[in-house]
Amino acid sequence: MQIDQNRYQIQGVDVLEIAREFGLPLYVYDAEKIIEKINTLQAAFRGVQLKIKYAAKALTNVSILKLMRSRGIDVEVVSINEIRMALLAGFEPGQIMYTPSGVSFGEIQEALALGVRLNVDSLPLLEFMGQTFGSTKPVGIRINPHIAEGGNIKIQTGHKDSKFGISMEQRSQIRAVVERYAIPVVGLHIHTGSDFKNADAFLKGAEVLFELANDYPNLEFLDFGSGFKVAYREGDHSTDIGELGRKVTAAFQNFCEKYGREIDLCFEPGKFLVSESGVLLVNVNIVKENPSRTFVGVDSGLNHLIRPMMYDAYHEIVNVSNPTAEKQTYSVVGYICETDTLGWDRSLNEVRPGDVLALKNAGAYGFSMSSNYNSRFRPAEVLVYEGKPYLIRQRETFEDLMRGQIEVDFEEEITVKK
Structure with missing residues (x-):
């Protein structure tokens, strides 16, 4: 503009x-500005296997979803109707990451029947997945890293008292459920909130996931959510995407070397893109x-x-x-x-x-x-x-x-x- x-x-x-x-x-909406933001992110993380998953809740219009898909972007959703809209926009089920919070088990089953990927947000849901599907449904696990950073308290989602994710202090309980049912864990996920000003908050979350990754030898991805700060007025601070890319890429490459193989590094930007x-x-x-x-x-x-x-x-x-x-x-x-x-x-x-x-x-x-x-x-x-x-x-x-x-x-x- x-x-x-x-x-x-x-x-x-x-x-x-x-x-x-x-x-x-x-x-x-200016499509050119959306494409510019996508290009900025892709350029900042060229040294890793990057997957960008648009957080559909930010702007859930089917034409916007189609624009994202046309630029090679996957999608992250939080409800069954966002799944339906993503499918309508042409996303393949495997391109849709479903990260619900406190929804009914019936909705979970409906979503899995559509073939989407699931991030498990609670121990009860993990237990349900084991009891219902045993070792047949691979899952990601959303971790609460106990990091209280970001903007307004209403958009901080990774602090100890947040409803989101499974507490990092429940690590042994997560492993016990996973081992009891032989649940295939293919990813670990965090989202600590919005409006982070620099890379340090992401690196704190990354260290949590790098440590927990030692429990799961068959991971396909680590997902760091999003929360990049955008400028709302002249002189406003925004996340330095170049700095973020350099620091997080270096840390992730070091992790992959220790882990023994390369896996996907995922981000879920919503506000940043639109x-x-x-x-x-x-x-x-x-x-x-x-x-x-x-x-x-x-x-x-x-x-x-x-x-x-x-x-x-x-x-x-x-x-x-x-x-x-x-x-x-x-x-x-x-x-x-x-x-x-x-x-x-x-x-x-x-x-x-x-x-x-x-x-x-x-x-x-x-x-x-x-x-x-x-x-x-x-x-x-x-x-x-x-x-x-x-x-x-x-x-x-x-x-x-x-x-x-x-x-x-x-x-x-x-x-x-x-």
Whole structure:
């Protein structure tokens, strides 16, 4: 994405033209930016057998999944419906890594029947796999490494009190279950959370997996999850992928030499691949001057981008309709009947009713965490590919809101009883 003096463009396409064609509010994704991120990761880990598995929960649109597959990327999923969507996008079952957390055993069986690979997240699930399948189903095991690093506490998943993974302190219990049923363990997995700034956090997790790998002679992969930090504002720190590649590659090569053979090094980036590709375009409904501050009310809110309210996340906001006007200070708020702030005290080019604002870094956990709260429609989605915008999800309608609801006429029931 680029901004010149008068136009905000994605691959040379003016976002105002996209807004006029597809309506607002609207998610717009830049395929070129996604491909750039894939290339960055692949270039950083050339010295190992690298497998990139896109974390589908970040942006679960079938066209985005197809784009990932076209670039040689596998996929990581956390639910049965993400599995179905990945299969629909053309992934082979062996390219799909399923890492559920606390789901029913019935869902596990349904997923395995589809042929996907499974990461086991708990001792009860490991016991179930042994009792049900014995030695016939190879598994990966997700380990909780007791590492409390990363960003907001809500996205830290590897600390001792996290619900995710099997504690590293339960190493002997894992081995006991595996040996009792001769379960084939083909991989070890960790994901300690999001927004790591440097390679050191990954190296801490790597040391845990390198040590546990000694228990399992037939491993095919070690999976380090993801959590690469992206920049949300000018001057923001982001993960140095080059440094990460150098340090982790060296450590992994040393491990493989000691292990006796090469295995796959896996990462599961979600936000890193899609966050910067996306903008949420919104229309300004009202500019409301209060004694203490000026509010800009837009036709969107936490139902379309919950991250500011849920994680105190910062998303840069740009007035794309009036890019050369003098700057003023505004608080940008949504139309949801809650405290619904998208950005406090932002310096924006003068905002007028009818202007279009762009909220940046909306590619990850925007639509995928959206809702119909207040009975509002979810936006359409557009992907710009090779300079052309493609509609990849229709805007919802009232019929979509009512689908599945069953109307009961209670007045008629009362009349019948009388």
